[in-house]
Amino acid sequence: MSVRDVVAAADQLRRGAAVRHWWLGGAVLLFAAACLLPFLISGFRVFQFTQVGIYAIALLGLNILTGYNGQISLGHGAFYAVGAYTAAIMIDRWAVPYGWTVPAAGVLCFVVGFLFGIPALRLEGLYLALATFALALAVPQILKYFDDWTGGSQGIVLSKPEPPPGLPLTADQWLYFLTLAWLVALFVLAANLLRGRPGRALVAIRDHPIAAAAMGVNSALYKSLTFGVSAAYTGVAGALSALAIAFVAPDAFNVFLSITLLVGIVIGGLASISGPIFGALFIQFVPNWAQDISKAAPWAIYGVFLIGFVYVMPHGIAGAVRLAWRRLRRGAGTASGP
């Protein structure tokens, strides 16, 4: 098994350069399609795809933590909530222009995540999952408690950001492009981070912490930083969601959101950069399809979808796509000769 892995890794390294070329081409094509999309579909669909983009950012954040670094979090809904409320409070109480609230939410969530990551260092696997689960349970209650700031259970109503004057876009399209810009920037950043030294350190900590320490990786620092970066991504997503929905309330950030995010990264593909996009498409659209199929038991249908996906694609959608791609190339390779 391990020998085959090594061979596969060597193989991948050899083809690395060519693959990266293809990747780049694919990404540019995808980006072009994403730019055209909002002009071809209705406002409601644009809104749905904006949500896909937002979920994708959050999922990428969680994937950095769970997929690459092996720390399981059942509480990322809490960071999503912190991000959303940061944006909402800044806009509603302090009249800050909405554009500033997104990076602010990211920075705040980085700090919160980093601080939470320090005590979490002592917790491994399931224990960390439980601690973060507690975070997800606590946050909606905390939000209701500080009702002078958060508006209590009634939440905060915002106005939807208008496109800058002169741009011939609807509010939905403008939000879509705003989200897309953040998505691309954060994905490029993550891809560079994860493909380089830090990424290898994260994976080493996940796979063999003792070996990683022996190689001189500062495990504690890396883990806390990863928690912070992951929370920052999720916080940015939360802030964008506050802008897109134009309303925040504690009920939107319950435990179910955290679990949905976890479902998203597993279905999309753990430890892959493209996985979050597939995962986001899944968690956005599959519940709606399930509801269209059966009004009586939508979550049963959703469960069937979930089991089906996990069974057919054990490495997530990204893993299946990678496999299909490899087979395709291998097929093409034998056809054209050595």
Added chain:
Amino acid sequence: MLTRRTLAVVLALALGVALAAPAGAQSTPGVTATEIKIGNTNPYSGPASAYGSIGKAIAAYFKKVNDEGGINGRKINFISYDDAYSPPKTVEMVRRLVEQDQVAFVFQTLGTPSNSAIHRYVNQQKVPHLFVATGATKWGNPQNFPWTMGWQPTYQTEGKVYAQYVLKNVKDPKIGILYQNDDYGKDYLKGFKDGLGEAGRKAVVLEQTYEVTDPTVDSQIANLKSSGANVFFNITIPKFAVQAIKKAHDLGWKPLHLLNQVSSSVGVVLQPAGVEASRGLISTLYLKDPTDPQWKDDQAYKDWLAFMQKYYPDGNTRDVFNVYAYSVAQTMVHVLKQAGNDLSRANIMKQAANIKDLALPMLYPGVKINTSPTDFYPIEQETLVKFDGERWVPFGEVYDAAKVR
């Protein structure tokens, strides 16, 4: 390369403008000669899924209406989506209803946060947002939100009813109040104080609050007792209501105990608190309670039971939510009938704001629905009920909160 990309961007923008321009030409969305589309969201899953039965009972009632020929020859197409009580999901589903399914209007969307999330959207789109399923007071604001209307008595209305009762029946009242420190509690408190009026407000000797995260309200009850209050307005959710009733009983404090309707469930609150401790509690009612034996031979109750058995056999016939759904659906049908053949959004809203003395079979006798262009609170009357150790017994007249406004 660069020019081609510029060209693509320009093309895309032009296309976007072209696509964004039309829409809105259709005069009455969701209405054809044979059909009227009504949109709804309900929490069929998630933490509040107990309310899901409301959506199901409404769908069942519309099926009955359709089986009987529909309204003016039009069948109702009731499209109801699950929002799991999550405001972002409500936004998505309501946009789907309005923009994709092209419903004529939105009806009975459930939950205060969920409706807050779509409040501005439906009003900007000028889509009627009728008879929303929440007791908050903010839905009756025709000046700023002319497209949104509630249905059930609001928390403020209920507060006013208690105030009227106290003013009329308690000589020299000393009032103690316990309320949850949030919008729900404050809504009740405001209604109660408005009802008491300038003079009556002096009778309030002590106000105590609790946070929803507090473990108990024991010390608040002790404080209220020592304040010498002889009237206790208990504005608490079920968990704290149980504690408050128990503690007051244990301390031997026997005020006139007014319990808000939120916690009036016999099974969830009164029995856990102890029936002895709960005897004599006063609360309110505006629907016929299906568990009350006095309606056993009532024709309206029998009709309702027959409807439940035929169209919603899985539904619980002891659940007052199903009476609620039946009555609110009848209100909707009344409005549509009154609108005649002009089913434009503006006319539907106009008719909803023009209901005169509508008495529905399962409303408590004497409770009537009234609206006007300035009054977006359909039900403002309630009757008081007293707990006799077994069930809530209605007593006295029907109180009208509109009269003290």
